[in-house]
Amino acid sequence: MNKTLLSFLVALVVAFPLCRLQAQTRDVDHQVDSVLQLMTLDEKVGQMNQYNGNWDATGPITETGDIQDQIRKGMVGSMLNVTGVEHTTELQKIAMQSRLKIPLLFGQDIIHGYRTTFPIPLAEAASWNMTAIEQSARIAATEAAAAGVHWTFAPMVDIARDPRWGRVMEGAGEDPFLGSRVAEARVRGFQGNGLGHTDAVMACAKHFAAYGAAIGGRDYNSVDMSLNTLWNIYLPPFRAAEQAGVATFMNSFNTLNGIPATGNAYLQTDVLKGRWKFTGFIVSDWNSVGEMIPHGYARDGYDASVKAANAGNDMDMESRSYILNLARAVRDGQVPVTRVDDAVRRILKKKFEMGLFDDPFRYSSRVREQQQWNRADHLAAERSMAEKSIVLLKNEHQLLPLSRDQLKGHTIALIGPFMKGIRDNLGFWSYTWPDDSSRIISPYEGIRRMAGPDVNVLYARGCNVDDSSLAGFGEALDAARKADIVIMDVGEAPDWSGEAKSRSNLHLPGMQEQLVRAISETGKPLIVMISAGRPLIFNWIADHVPAILYTWWLGTEAGDAMADVLFGKYNPSGKLPMTFPRSEGQIPIYYNHLNTGRPPKNDSDLNYVSSYIDLPNSPRYPFGFGLSYTTFSYSTISLSSDAIGPGDTLRARVTLTNTGSFDGTETVQLYIRDLVASIVQPVRVLRGFRQLLLKAGQQEIVTFSLTAADLGFYNDRLEYASEPGAFQLFIGNSSEDARQASFRLRP
């Protein structure tokens, strides 16, 4: 092609933005092809190359050459961790100096909010409120998109059965059904009314796949798993995200049964792009292409790029294996050019869908960026999400909620290392903005404001998060003795959960449990809030402290949200999305386990059954558990039939009554058990839930509809099938406490 013709074509496709209307109706694939045919092999590989910006590195940065110069040469398709109108505009301008002017994609880990920080994802999952979760992602997208971010590396949809793994904070917990609903809600929230709207960002389902099953809960560790577990437990949330239209997938650091996920053709090509027909693109995790070398799967960067590309990995995040090797590998015949074309098509397609060829700067808007930040409605949504995420674990003698009226003239002591924390509640994966600290208030401040001027509030830190000093005990005990009621905020450090934050000891660190014991010995009514990014172990507190709230990391409005719950302005409704162990020795522990051939009758049954001789099998708190200030009673279950055929619908009903004296929200959970199957089935699996707000005394009938499809599982041929036979059905307020009924599925 001569130079003039080339420049003409380039000008046609790129320089003159297509009229919006035409762009909507014209076939994107055709547009993609028209760009692709102009590209050199090096430019194609450039689109598959992603570099990190200047900050927030979560892995080693390979320094080779000036990034800006490479962008100018068309050697970069995407940047991560470049955010804000100023930075994104600056780099996009450089991309516009490249020969084909293909816009850059800016990606960022917007995990639980951008400017407005929402509760950590595990906490949000505890709300079981899909509308609120979707809204949280929507707000994050709106704020991020206005600042020039096109793409979030979220949602993380990894099932997590091991609380030692620090990244449990980033997902929706242990259950495939809940995890799938949360995955869909987050994808809907991030992508809003669709790619191309300037308030939407591309979502990314990660980490594909089975990253959450890292052996020993140690981050980045290998995974060894049956296909049965992969398909029935770990893949469903990915499938749900894909069906919700997620734009991209990220593969993972782990090996799966001996093959790194990044070089895994079964996962990426056969399952995701083949069986599921995923049309978006796959980005590697940070340097995961290069990490196939230490894994022992690739000899060098060349070999790694061949294996990753051929397995279906489209974009290389930060390892530089593609940019340094892939073109040569194509020339050597090691990677078919059709594979590279396929990857580039997928990437360009998203750039077209995002409208970046129309206007590469359309997301970077100074006006929108300003409008979106510090919005009162976003902060109000955050506060509400934070309230919904709190789980009430114990409330003896209805110690909670506190009454402002009854506390008038009395004294509260606020004690603990997190009580005056300002940024603690933002948790891992949160960003620092210049004026943030001024608008975040501590739990102390939230409670003090809520208590009002007529309540005397004392404060003592008591101890640090993690050292052996008892120096603050005296002051804390003094405060407790002077008080009529004591509220403590204890937990693990905010950066002890998150990426590369695996822990072997999940007990409260330092002297915190001793501090709680000492305060408890004063005999004062005691409420303990536990702040953490994972299930912790706190048996003494669970046994002896009358009121316990699990408050995770709740985000920007944590202080107010905690106060709202403590004082009953919000009646807690959270339910645990993960099983809480009694001891690290029980891990992995999850409700949907198999029965074994020797199931114990109860926790004390040790007679040659599947149990520990030194520890009960039962968890400290089961999946789905969470109390309210009110009480709910469940009627017996009534079924529309005791048998259904493949085309029928079974209706299961219970009457839920609010039997207490507060209005409250209950999450009614439905579990099933397939009693005899070609692959043994878990003792319970969640298959539905409904959330209802009932006024005190109010009653409502809750109906679940189940078809044969809701009763199925992936069989040994990895086909989804429902097998005829006997089923149990449970409806109740957690995975343990539930009414029961039986029915049959006819052939």
Ligand code: NOJ
């Ligand atoms: C590594 C993490 O595993 C991944 O989740 C994240 O998106 C990337 N780093 C980029 O920060």
